[in-house]
Amino acid sequence: MRSALVCASIGLCCWVQAAKAQTVLPQDIPNAAPNQWFTGSLEAPSPALPKAGMLAIEPYAVLQFDTGAYADNGHHLSTNDNASTAETLLVIKYGITNRLTVEALPSLSRSWNSQSHSSGAGVGDLPIELEYRLTDGNYHNGAPSLTLDLGVTLPTGEYDRLSKSLNGVGQGAYLLKQGVVLQSLFDTPGNHPVRIRVYASLFEPLSHPGVNDLSVYGTSQGFAGRVRPGISGQWGIGGGWALDRNWVFAVDLVQNLARGYRLTGVDGGGSAVATTGPNTSNTALAPAIEYNWSANGGLIAGVEYTAAGRNTASYVAPQIAVAISF
16 A cells, blocks of 8 residues: 555656646647657656557567676775676567556576576566556647556566576566556657656565575575565656657666565574665666657667666666567
8 A cells, every 4th residue: 555655646746747847838839749650768668558459569689788886885886707698578568458458578588797607598587567547648738648557577587596696587576566657748849749758666575485595685505594575666757859750869767776685594504594685776877769660660779877876786788679569
């Protein structure tokens, strides 16, 4: 209940701010917005699909190169053996009704550093969610649409009993997701339509999985215990500014926050273990350029990189995606 109120409050504040922003626009700007083609941005989630039976797919290819780490005080540090990851993920959305959409996000990834590499491509945890568009947007005055989403992340990725630490690609726990997405589309002087998405999501663990041997939680061979993952959240804003009908400049600002996990158990030597992981955060930017060949197809490419953080790695992640809808 508390988390639902947090998401609702964030959504309401974003809606008010978006509505205020539109009052400065002239009333005689031509309505180019409904004819503009968009694909991105790279990170901001999209609202529920506009009609029943519609299918949208968006495969991503991502290369992430760690470039160091942020200390607890936010200072950036150089680190040895920075990890690199190649990931492919697929956003799949299907319109159940004109307002209700189901989405799944399967992924595969493989990691390596100068000392080792993962045994092969690993299947990550699987997010599945329902999205409901509560209100439609109005491109005449820029009033945003409002989509609420509710979902669960299935722990399909390896997280313990690992042969190598780089094989870890999951958390082991079921996670409940609650979120809100606001999308505003409007014209600007010069006939360059702008689309803005503001969103927030909260993830709460639904299970406290067992942890054995080498794991993503820093345990080693012989450990046996349980972990209580911390609550995490994400919020961000993504925008697209049309250069013309086909070409769009897009950019994202993303903030991730997570409480530390609580790990208890017994190590390989029989000693009791009770540790708490650090709270983490990072702020990332993701500029991109997109080319849209129709209202139902486009390509976007860009680079996401961390600008600040605490107790987490810094990284640079070039990526490319193709969006197609039927």
